[in-house]
Amino acid sequence: MSCYLNNAATTWPKPECVSESVREFMLKGGANSSRGTSSERDMGTMNLILDCRMRLAELFGGYDDSNPLLVTFTANITEALNFTLRGYLREGMSVITSSMEHNAVMRPLRALENRGVNVEVVRADSHGRLNPSDFENALMNHKYNLAVISHASNVCGTVQPLNEIAELCVKYNVPLVLDTAQTAGVIGINASELKLAALCFTGHKGLMGPQGTGGIIWSPEFASRVEPVITGGTGSYSHLETQPEDMPDKFESGTPNLPGIAGLNSALQWLKDTGIKNIAEKEKLTGEYLLEKLLAVDDLILSGRHDMNNRVSVFAFNVNGIDNGILADELSCSGFETRPGLHCAPSAHKTLNTFPQGALRVSPGYFTSRDDIDSFIEALNTAIGKSK
Ligand SMILES: Cc1ncc(COP(=O)(O)O)c(C=O)c1O
Structure with missing residues (x-):
């Protein structure tokens, strides 16, 4: 995968x-x-x-x-x-x-x-x-x-x-x-x-x-x-x-x-x-789907907005008790490419109270499908289980 x-x-x-x-x-x-x-x-x-x-x-x-x-x-x-x-x-x-x-x-x-x-x-x-x-x-x-x-x-x-x-x-x-x-x-x-x-x-x-x-x-x-x-x-x-x-x-x-x-x-x-409108609409729907599933993951703390208003489909989170780098590495081993850490934005992480540990960032795009999101959430739960 x-x-x-x-x-x-x-x-x-x-x-x-x-x-x-x-x-x-x-x-x-x-x-x-x-x-x-x-x-x-x-x-x-x-x-x-x-x-x-x-x-x-x-x-x-x-x-x-x-x-x-x-x-x-x-x-x-x-x-x-x-x-x-x-x-x-x-x-x-x-x-x-x-x-x-x-x-x-x-x-x-x-x-x-x-x-x-x-x-x-x-x-x-x-x-x-x-x-x-x-x-x-x-x-x-x-x-x-x-x-x-x-x-x-x-x-x-x-x-x-x-x-x-x-x-x-x-x-x-x-x-x-x-x-x-x-x-x-x-x-x-x-x-x-x-x-x-x-x-x-x-x-x-x-x-x-x-x-x-x-x-x-x-x-x-x-x-x-x-x-x-x-x-x-x-x-x-x-x-x-x-x-x-x-x-x-x-x-x-x-x-x-x-x-x-x-x-x-x-x-x-x-x-x-x-059409930019169609791209935005598709990315919003995918983002909404991912957001709902992320919020249902145990011990997951999402940074930033918890809805789809005034946001693009970029999500950052931590899972209590697990280093986000280790989690990203686990996910990468199962084929899911994300980005942990500070994302070249230390001041933003300070504002979001995620400095210095950073966060795991997940950003679906126009070509991401709902199946991709389902598989990601499954892999995330498995990675959390392994890392705890
Ligand atoms: C908000 C923001 N500004 C600037 C940059 C820098 O982009 P580039 O590496 O294409 O110069 C990025 C890249 O992630 C970004 O997200």
Whole structure:
């Protein structure tokens, strides 16, 4: 028996069209971008990149009528967050965030703190929800230059009240950067309607693309205020030794992950054909089924929300008296892939009162069936019996 329940780390399997497009690009396309002539292969790569930018801008409600030039490709969301945070925050500035952040946010912020940036962390409640009134209190008491929050927790799946937080950021004139790692492709998000400064995404989770893809949807105003963290060849303005200011070149130096973009492009078509609403509905039903069964397991303590409201299908729990690493190992031996420990989010675990032991995280995905859940619960009960 083999059963993948670690979709919060990366979705698997991917739709078949994704690997087919990566292969096709490697075999038949393969030209670099803006670094050749106007051969058919060169134009094929240019069109592929533009096509993918257009799909991303449309999916995420990009600014200026989904202008594809306001989309930057990065290697993952960690890089996207670093580009926005390190590219914008300077000594003497202040940034506000929540206690539910992944280290993709916290580590750049702590590094910036060492360089004189003031970092304020607003504590979420014990279910991982950031209370908008706590957030507003902080905004009333200090002038922040930037806010950054994750849309949903990668530990317990709690979804933040994004509309309220985004409205507060507009009210107090604070640019908001959003980490959509756990929600892109599962919850619809419109960057320009929410007036986000930057929406950061990763390609390999809910977007169903290959690893090594990600990016940023920018507001044009914010993009103009951010310095590029990486500079170099762009295939454009080659007479200049300074970085072009034009988008998208400003933030895209070096050869991009073209096979990855080919795969992501197909994945985005698959998402459109399947429909995010249908994906969300299916994942919710599977999550509901799993949640009900988890709550019936003896001695199991579930972190975060105990219902399916304002959450994605990511569940974290401990079983009294058993180390979650040992439990995960037992499950792995029977073919069930989960993730124990701290999930790169120590602050989130402190908020949920599961630090330092962490928790066992189970994250079904679009392709998980009810039979998979039944087998998992059976294996979990057996593993608990063995480990006690
Ligand atoms: C909320 C959140 N932010 C950031 C990341 C980092 O993603 P990546 O490794 O794709 O950069 C993750 C990955 O698990 C995540 O869940």
